[in-house]
Amino acid sequence: MRGNADDDEDLVEDHDAEHGDEYADPETYEEDPSSSYADDADDADDADHGDDGVDGVDAYDGGGGDDTAGANPDVFLDVPTLKVDEIDLDVEDLRAHVSLRAEVLDLLRLNVGADVSLGRVHLGISGVEAQAQLTVRLHHVAQIIDRVLTTLDRNPELLHELARGVGSAVQDVGLGARHAVGEVGTGAGRAVQEVGRGAGTAVQDVGEGAGTAVRDVGQGVGSVARDVGRGAGEAVQDVGGGAGRAVEDVGRETGRTVGSAGEAVGDTVEGAAESVAGAAEPVADVAESATGVTKAAASRPARAPRTRRVRGEDGKLPARSGRPRTARKPEDPP
Known part of the structure; x- marks a missing residue:
């Protein structure tokens, strides 16, 4: 802010040189500011909230709206004189939140609020004179809530x-x-x-x-x-x-x-x-042959007994022993 003040120093000096005579002796207010502003506020309130705005409330509470209107406001801001020679404002992030919330079950919901948000603002003001007054009255909100509660009480x-x-x-x-x-x-x-x-x-x-x-x-x-x-x-x-x-x-x-x-x-x-009959015939021949054989046997010498050959261990028969054979004379047929 000091740097910004140095930059605006020449502008302030020029402004004072041109309008120095006007702001050297500011006007004096002879009337009482509080009384004049109060009268103006009452007039403005009467103008804004005429008979249409408070008929229901007056009918309910028997003319109590006038007393409420004449009472002190809930919020009152009075700035009779404001003189600013130099203002240098540098705001990165500013947030202001004012809220009023009133609820009565599901019958009434009132939300009154103000939300202000600023981001990176640079403001330079030099030599400003102002007069301001802010009056905020919330008696109508209270009357609305009171009327809702009274309605619930009666019904x-x-x-x-x-x-x-x-x-x-x-x-x-x-x-x-x-x-x-x-x-x-x-x-x-x-x-x-x-x-x-x-x-x-x-x-x-x-x-x-x-x-x-x-x-x-x-x-x-x-x-x-x-x-x-x-x-x-x-x-x-x-x-x-x-x-x-x-x-x-x-x-x-x-x-x-x-x-x-x-x-x-x-x-x-x-x-x-038949064989027996045929065999009777050669019987005589046989008898005759037998007689001849007997004769021949009687004339032959007696033979020695023959030895029996026995097989050896190799299973072969031994050779026959040699013996002399006698020459047999041929015999005459009978």
Whole structure:
């Protein structure tokens, strides 16, 4: 700010040289500033808030609005004289927040506020004289709130309606929670019921399958035993039939063999008789031959007994021993 003041020093001196006579002796205000400003404020308030603005309030409180209008304002700012020779303002970031908030349940909401925000502002002012007055009256806000409360006092059914709305909301929440819990319980019961049904069905199916398997096994065993009995009976029948057929065939063959044997015996006996008849003829020849042989044997010398050859360990027979043979004279035929 010092640098800015040095820059504006020439401007201030020129301004004082030109208008030095005017601001050397400022005017004096003979009237009382407070009284004049108060009268002006009352006139302005009456002009701004005429009969239209306070009729409802006056009708309610019986003309109390005039007393309120004449009372001291809630906010009063009076600047009778302001002279500025030099102002140098450098603001990076300035925020001002003034707020008034009034709420009465859901019936009334008042928000009065001012929000000022500045960012990097450079202001240079030299030789300024000003007169200002600020009057802020909030009695109408208080009257509005008072009237709302009085209305609620005279009409308590409004509170019942508001409470009924809150109760309905709570009831709806409770009903929703109860329905949710009921649905959860119903779903859980259905799930358990379905599980029980599934388990019962599974056990029933297992029992039916086991019974069917046992019945099938019994039927299979019975069929096998019946088939085995039938096969055994058929086998015994076939064996008996085969044995009977074999005996019959044996009997037949035996009869045939006996017949053939009888025929052969007959033929043999007949042939034997013929042979005997034929054999009687050479008996004389045999007798004659025997007589000749006896004679020859009587004339031959006695032979030595023959030794028997025994095989050796190698399995070969030993060689025959040489012996002299006598010359045999040819015999005359009989």
